Amino acid sequence: MMLLVVGATGTLGRQVxxxxxxxxxxxxxxVRSFRRASFLREWGAELVLGDLCEPETLPPAFEGVTAVIDAATARATDSLSVRQxxxxxxxxxxxxxxxxxxxxxxxxxxLDAEKYxxxxxxxxxHCTEQFLAESGLSYTVLRxxxxxxxxxxxxxxPILEKQAVWVTGETSPIAYIDTQDLAKFAVRALKVPETANRTFPVVGSRPWGAYEIIRLCERLSGQESKVSRMPLELLRAARKIARFFQWGWNQADRLAFTEVLATGKPLTAPMDETYQVFGIDPKELTTLEGYMQEYFSLIMKKLKEAEYEKEKAKEKAMKRKMKRSPFKKVEEPKP
Incomplete structure (x- = not known):
């Protein structure tokens, strides 16, 4: 089975x-650039130039392909819009x-795309889900x-660097998932016939609110956070302003997502059926606490090593300075 991955340089795509x-x-x-995607070739993947927004470039990518995993999406910094x-x-x-x-x-x-x-x-x-379902392709949608x-x-x-952490009031708790785990579900779908022509939620073990995550980071880092609340009305105003400028359309569309978070409704779903159909044990998946603990353990270790190297460099500099000191011992005159 030759697999084509679209959006392969992104956070999720590279894990797929x-x-x-x-x-x-x-x-x-x-890929749109061989240079930016060179690490994928080093891993063992084949690269082919193409662009979703230039349909004429797509057919060569499909030669011999039997399956597609599509992880493409517009980035906030892209020149192209979300619609494009x-x-x-x-x-x-x-x-x-x-x-x-x-x-x-x-x-x-x-998740819940049809509700907004x-x-x-x-x-x-939501519209893409419908278009895919009506295309006649054998598909699987992972929400x-x-x-x-x-x-x-x-x-x-921000907590490590003692900068402000911005939150929008009482934001909706979200069941975050590690992209490595999401990739596991996507690749597993290729060989599980029961996933064909179906839509599944794929989320973390439980939803986490913003302040829960902040307290977790404080505990793991040993530092206090500086929390700043961003009024929802200010974000709405920023979105309206961004819509006036073409370069701001993507940012405006992303800011619209704050409307989802501001509802206060948890963004999560039951996973029992998903685990059963895919044959994946929930114990195999990364918890948010485990993910953050691993990150802070690694970063704190690196910070200690950096501090140690800094002290060593300072000691060496002091020794060199002492060797070059102009104050030499003066010998007493002989009688």
Missing amino acids: VRRALDEGYPVRCL VDWEGQVALIQAAKLAGVERFIFFSI PDVPLMEIK TAGFMQGLIGQYAI
Whole structure:
């Protein structure tokens, strides 16, 4: 089975590639730049140039491909909009997969996407799910809530650097999942027939609120946080301003996601059926506490090593300075 991974350089996509290679699948990656994706080639994946927003570049990527795992999504810093990448690009990809006779198509979506038609990314994900279901392809949709990897920049690093941690009032608790675990479900779907033409929630063991995560980071780092509350109305105003400028459209669409978080409703789902169908033991998955503990253990060790090296360098500098001292011992005159 030749597997095509789309969005392979992203946080989730690279974990899909790593997992698939480890399980022995031949992997091809659709990439926009060989330079940025060179690490995938070093892992053992084949690279092919292509762009979701340029449909004419897609057919060569599908030569000999029997399955697709699609992890592509627009980044907030992209010049292209969410609509261009996550809707128009996805439609082009699904159509190309259909023409190529692909046997399986795995797609990542967002939990409860259908409940938020006013949030662009949620609405687009929901529409893509429907388009995929009606395409005639054998598909599996995996709906997730949030990645643990994103919590490092949001909470851990600011606390370590004694900077402000921004929260939006009483935000919705989220059942975050490690991208390595999500990749495990995606690759497993390829060989479990019962996952065909179905949608599954794939989330963490329990939802975590912002203040719970902050307290966890404080305990693991031994440092107090500086929490700053961001009024929801201010974020809404920032979104409206960003919509006035083309370069701000992606940021505006991402800011709209705060409307989901501001509801206070937990973003989670029961996982019993998912575990059973995929044949995965929940004990195999990473907990948020375990993930953060591993991160802080590693980073604190590195900080101690850096401090030790800094002290050694300081001692060496002092010794060199003493050797070069102009105050030499004066010999007493001989009688």
